[in-house]
Amino acid sequence: MSNSIETKLAGLGLALPYAPSAGGNYVPYRINGDTLVLAGVISIHNGVLTHAGQVGGDRTVEEGYAAAQVCALNSLAAIKDALGSLDRVREFVYLAGYVNAVAGFTESPQVINGASDLFVKLYGDAGKHARAAIAVAGLPRGATVEIQVTVSFNS
Template sequence: MVTARTAPAAGAEQRLRDLGIALPPAPTPFGNYVESVRIGNLLYLSGMLPVVGHEPQVVGRVGAELSAADGYKAAEIAVLSALSAIRAHLGSLDKVTAVAKLGVYVATVGDFRDHPKVADGASDVLTKVFGPDMLSGRVVLGVASIPLGLPIEIELVVEVAD
């Protein structure tokens, strides 16, 4: 069982540099909402999509137009946007002390069954950036559609240090 940390995840920013991961620009809302809200020591992110600058990077449903590998890549893109939103809100990813919740919504055809393989795109990035001790439980759901015809929407809640 993974529990909340008492010290910041030292080195998340350095890990990004070491891995050669450049975060996209922080996402901006598509409607009347905010990308992130901090309540106490939790930072809640709005649904993160595989877009960069409002431009979809992957469109379609997994199991129809897209393969599980395409979905994995879309999950990677969406979680990188989430990391960018966290950095924009907090100033540094090093202020994240725990990943509290990861939800991955996958637009699929009815008989698709490899949801966990697709969701691993998000989990793998979080593990690389924050380390394996920060991996959270997750929810993975198949849905009929996601805004803009996108295949993935990521829900993320992180614990943060003051």
């Protein structure tokens, strides 16, 4: 726990899960120059799906927010796996957020804030990113949220 981002994470009462593995014929991340592109992650914590169901149906916006935070923790675990340290992140570039929601649901941004807020708490302005927050009819394994993150990093 020597690096400052992991210390901040612990100060929030949170811990990294183990890094997610690919669930198919793809890789968990790809590095191109000083850019790290992560595969999409759902709210699985150490192998267990923590949030399933549709927001606006059997799940609330608050539960969706919590699911997005679990997704953010998975993304951070993947970043650490790829870079060796969370402190190497220069900035969060882009976050695509998908919310499993009922038809007509319009509060996807509030749900995806669960991920965005955590990145900003940990990284300050460097945690702010361009973003899309999209409601969809379903996600893998019935997950409530999926996010895909791109960061730039220092050598």
